[in-house]
Amino acid sequence: MHRPFVDKEDLNQALETLKNGGLILYPTDTIWGIGCDATNPEAIEKVFALKGRDKSKSMLILLHSDNQLASYVREIPEVAYQLIESYDRPITIVYSGAKNLAENAIAEDGSIGIRIVAHPFCQQLLQRFKKPIISTSANLSGQPSAQTFDQIDELIKEKVDYIVKFGQNEDSPGTPSIIMKLDPSGKFEFLRK
Numbered sequence: 033m034h035r036p037f038v039d040k041e042d043l044n045q046a047l048e049t050l051k052n053g054g055l056i057l058y059p060t061d062t063i064w065g066i067g068c069d070a071t072n073p074e075a076i077e078k079v080f081a082l083k084g085r086d087k088s089k090s091m092l093i094l095l096h097s098d099n100q101l102a103s104y105v106r107e108i109p110e111v112a113y114q115l116i117e118s119y120d121r122p123i124t125i126v127y128s129g130a131k132n133l134a135e136n137a138i139a140e141d142g143s144i145g146i147r148i149v150a151h152p153f154c155q156q157l158l159q160r161f162k163k164p165i166i167s168t169s170a171n172l173s174g175q176p177s178a179q180t181f182d183q184i185d186e187l188i189k190e191k192v193d194y195i196v197k198f199g200q201n202e203d204s205p206g207t208p209s210i211i212m213k214l215d216p217s218g219k220f221e222f223l224r225k
Contacts, residue, residue: 038153042197043160050161054193055079057184060094060167061122061151063177063206064184064199066192067094070164073134079166080136082191085173090139092124094149094167096158104132104144104164109218116148122209123147126223128216137166147209153198169208179205 046056053075056067066082068075070093080087095101098116101108106129115125130137130144138144147167149155158165169177170184178184181200189195211224 038156038198043153043156045194046157046196047160049194050157050163050165052193055082055191056194056196057170057189057192058153058157058196059151059181059199059202060154060206061147061149062209063179064170064181065167066170066188067165067167069161070133070137070166073136076134076136076166079168082188083168083171083173085168087136088140090143090145091137091166091168092145092147093133093137093164094147094154094158095164096149096155098148100164101127101146104146105129106131107216109214109216111218111220112214115212115214115220119210121207122149124209124211125220126211126213133164143213145211153196177208179207 049056050069053072055078058065058067066079068079098113105127112125124145124147126143126145128143130142133144170188171177172185180203212220212222214220
């Protein structure tokens with residue numbers, strides 16, 4: 033299978049922005065997202081401010097491999113790996129007992145939503161950044177999610193520090209991920225199908 037070309041300069045700019053605590057606007061395996069370093073509380077504050085989002089609403093993070101889960105979740109039920117493998121659509125799993133992340137990235141109940149991405153740009157960015165990245169839909173709080181780059185509010189485009197070039201011309205609409213909550217005991221429930 034042919035991998036889409038990821039421009040090194042585009043990747044480097046996004047990487048530098050993340051390292052410097054900035055916000056990026058980037059394509060994911062679902063819809064366009066606003067991202068930042070998930071271990072940097074000041075960067076996460078900027079995301080809340082930009083979106084006008086209630087701070088009690090948690091964010092989700094992206095990882096490039098399920099091997100990284102143990103670094104950010106205290107107890108991973110074995111079924112988590114089976115769930116990740118079994119879906120052909122992107123799946124976000126909410127785990128309890130988040131760790132090694134900025135406090136304001138974690139929900140009040142100590143949980144965190146994590147998605148393992150298969151998107152060519154995201155994968156390379158995450159592999160090089162070596163830390164999780166926040167991913168929240170590129171919209172103002174209360175507004176519908178943008179399905180394509182052209183639908184993203186101009187205010188968001190003006191306020192982020194870097195806009196990734198990869199995928200801007202993609203016109204097929206993105207779809208939000210499946211979301212499920214997974215208990216340390218292995219019980220799970222769907223929050224969004």
